[in-house]
Amino acid sequence: MSNDKQPHSAQTTGHAWDGDIQEFNNPLPRWWLWGFYATVVFAIVYWILYPAWPIGKTYTKGMFNNIEYTTAQGQHVVTHWNTRAVYEREMQFARQQQAGILKTLDQSSFDDIVKDPQKLGFAKSMAKVLFADNCQACHQAGGAGIVGRYPNLADDDWLWGGSFAQIENTIREGHTGMMPSFKTRLSRAQINAVSEYVLSLSGQASDTDLVKQGQAIFEGEGGCVACHTKAGTGNIAMGSANLTDQIWTIAKVASAKNPQEKRAAVYSVVENGVTRTMPTWKDRLSPTEIKVLALYVHELGGGK
Amino acid sequence: MTSASIIQTPIIPRSVRGHYRTIKYLILFFAYGIYFSLPWLPWQRAHGPNQAILFDIINRKFYIFDLVVYAQDIFWLAGFLIIAALLLFFVTGIAGRVFCGYFCFQTLWTDVFLLIEQWVQGERNARIKLACGPWGLTKFFKLSLTWVLWLGVAWLTGFSFVLYWGEAPRLFVDFFHGAAPFPAYATTVFLTTSTFVMAGLAREQVCTYMCPYARFQSAMVDQHTVVVAYDSIRGEGARGRHKPDKNFLTREQREQKGHGDCIDCGYCVQVCPAGIDIRNGLQYQCISCALCIDACNSIMSATGFPRGLIRYSAQQPTRTPAWRRPKTVGYGAVLSLASAWLIWSISTRTPVELQLEQIRQPLFVVLADGRVQNHYTLKVNNKTALAASYRIDLQGMNADWEARPQRDVRLGPEQSVLVDVLVRMPAEHPVTGRQEFTMTITGEGQLQDVMKHHTVNFFWPGGG
Structure with missing residues (x-):
């Protein structure tokens, strides 16, 4: 650093041209120069310790920088320092940190988890991410669903049952729900009558004659009762819809x-029938993940 | 490098005794006592660590005696910093850089490092001789010992800082077993290095070149601010200062010859930690440490001249007392306002924090029986050290509603829970498609005075 009290006498490089033309010398501040040297030293040390120089298709790996980690699949890896390995090691650490609470969740019953704010809080936070990654594409944020395509998970109507165990089973095994097309089996007038009868089950019919005709077809020629039952309440064993409530997951x-x-x-x-598939998740998610997801779906607002 | 670079000679201040030096040592003693011992102070709490001051980053709880500060209370820190800044403005406007000279940790730590330096290497003359002299065994030994002691103090400084962020006794043991968290080591190393460099090597250069406060404090100082100043009229006389030679011993002799009271002994310059000559007037390097006052007063006493040739005085004294000037009153008013707000905010804080949120995806759900359901989540955070329970109620709406896990929320000390509130209404709805209602959360038992209202909307399909 320069000293303010000393007059800045002009320093020159000592060269002279044409007798009296001189060149000023303005040296870099010493602290700056030493800082620069320090960065040079730092760079060299860095090259030695970390992956640095590309050589053809490979690169220098650095020394004394081995990282050990175990992947989620249980594979033990020893490698030179790199950001992917650092990430893997952090994930391993996170898995170790979560192991305790995950084990607790595994061993707790649904009722236990719901009653314990700590367990429930963890399960919900975990499931929220899992839901967003795996379920939200079809069932939408918050399980709102899309009428005509994917059922709403926040209401209290369940095609395949709304208890914890039933939801868990649905996620684990998946389901295919099939309503056949009646285009060839029933005439247009018959389908029309059946439709009016179906509406009457939830109190939305307007034509009583048509309802009567429809009921006959529903219980007789159409064979609708086989799946939807005589009362029209559906059957969760085959995922047939309850026609007596106010929830319509396909018809708008x-x-x-x-x-x-x-x-x-x-x-x-x-007329056209419907085939919908809920994929099976047991190959893609762990039992714990399926369990917390079932809990999350149950708690969206309509669990039984 | 050529010989072109100008080498700054380090400032080696001489020691001095006096009124201000005593005050400064008392402040130093007090500040060090607090800083180094506070992490070790035990404190009884119904819940939480039994340490008076603990900043628990992981759990986002800051224990300050009986006050537990949560992350949500971070605006108190803003308030505290605003108060600190205003206090600096207020004091600087009245009496200049008091903070720099008496309280700043740069000044305090430099003082301690100077004491060590003096204890090992001796008084100023001896130190200059040692610094300029050739390298030898003695010089090597003395400089090494100084640096080792400096490092010791620096390390203690860094380590003590770390102790505030964990349970001190355990951290102390862990630290030496290599079991402390990495940030503890990193922080200790960083603060040890910075303390060593700043208090040992950089010293006054920190104040002169690095410190922003030093610069902007000049904006608060004006002609009427009391600063450390040399009375040049009395000191210089008509013909300047003069050494106390044979014929210049008494004030009468000096007055006759037109010379002032300054005997040009240079003591004020030798004691200055910023390396300036106060007799040149107010300078930006001056940290207002008042040691030159002590130095000059000791000389004045020895010569029998009146003390106070260098003293605290304003460049342009006025009859209006400092505290009545508009600037001071202004700073003071804002300072009182900010302090009052902080005290009010801390003393009236509620023992519970509630956050009510409506689930908006989906905003409403039609149920099997045709009714409509809205879903809310209520976060209840118990800020007390005792177990607490709260009751949730709905008002302004005749609804069927359910709280999960239950309407009575029970929380352990310093615990928080999420409650799901499901409200169900018939399909018939007002034209607007929504209705306002109030959710009330009432404390039970000791907390029965606590009551919070939240106005919420219930939405129907097709409304909004």
Whole structure:
């Protein structure tokens, strides 16, 4: 550092041209120069210790920098320092940190977890991420679903059952729900009548004559009772919908503006049938992950 | 490098005794006593660590005696910093750089490092001789010992800082077993290095070149601010200062010849840790440490002249007392306001924190029986050291509702829970498609005075 009190006498390089033309010398501050040398030394040390120089298709790996970690698959790896290995090691550490609570969740019953704020809190936070990664693409954020495609998970109507165990089973094993097409088996008039009868089950019919005709077909020629039962309450063993409640997961009855539109909505489903598949997750998620997901779905607001 | 670079000779201040030096040592003693012993002070709590001061980063809880500060209370830190800044402005406006000279840790630690240096190497003359002299065994030994002692103090400084962030006795043991967390070692190394460099090597250069406070404090100083100043009229007389030679011993003799009271002994310059000559007037390097006052007073006493040739005085004294000037009143008013707010905020803090959030994805759900359900989550955070229970109620709506796990929220000390509140209403709804209602959370038992209201909306399909 320069001293303010000493007058800055002009320093020159000592060269002279044409007799009197001189060159000023303004040396770099010493601290700056030493800082620069320090960075040079740092760089050399860095080259020795860390991966640095590319050589053809390979590169210098650095010395004394081995990293050991075990992958999620149980593979033990020893490698030179690199950010991927650092990441893997951190993930291993996180797995170790979570092991305790995960084991507790494994061993606890659903009822125990729901009653314990600590366990429930952890399970929900964990499941929220899992849900976003695996389920949200179809079932939407918060399990809102899409009418006509993916069922709403936040309501209290369950095609395959809404208890903890049933939800867990649905996620683990997956399901295929199939409503056949009645296009060839029933005439248009018959489908129309059945549709009106189906609406009457939830108190939304407008034509009583049509309802009577429809009931006959529903219980007789159509064979609807085989899956939907005589009362129309459905059967969770085969995922057939409960037709007596106000929830329509396929027919767009809720958004229909008049009785004709409502009937048309049901008509379309009876005529064309529906096949929907919930994939199986047991190969992709661990039992613990499936358990917390089932818990999360149950707690979305409609669990039984 | 050529010989071109100008080498700054280190400032080696001489020791001095006096009024201000005593005050400064008392402050130093007090500050060190607090800083080094506070982490070890035990404290009884119903819940939490039995350490008076503990900044628990992992659990985001800051224990300060009986006050537990949560991460959400971080604005108190902002308030505290604002108060500290205003206090600096307030004091600087009245009496200049008091903070720099008496309280700044740079000054305190430099003082301690100077004491060590003096204890090992001797008084100023001996140190200069040693610094300029050739390298030998004595010089090597004395310099090494100084550095080792400096390092010791620096390490103690860094380590003590770390102790505030963990349970001190355990951290102390862990530290020497290599079992302490990495940040503890990193922080200790960093603070040891910085303390050593700043207090041992850089010293006044920190104040002169690095410190931003040193620079912007000049904005608060004006003509009426009391600063450390040399009375040049009295000191110089008509013909300047003069050494106390044979014919210049008494004040009468000097006055006759037109010379002032300054005997040009240079003591004030030798004691200055910033290396300036106060007789040149107010300078930006001056940290207002007042040691030159002590130096000059001791000389004045020895010569029999009146003390106070260098003293605290304003460049342009006024009859208005400092505290009545508009600037001081302004700083003071804002300072009181900020302090009052902080005290009010801390003393009226509620023992519970509640956050009510409506689930918006989906905003509503139609149930099997046609009713509509809205879903809310309530986060209850118990800030007390005792178990607490709260009751949730709904008002302004005749709804069927459920709280999971239950309507009575029970929490352990310093615990927080999430409660799911499900509200169900018939499909018939107002034209707007929504209705306001109030959710009330009432404390039970000792907390029955605590009551919080939240206004919430219930939404129906097709409304909004």
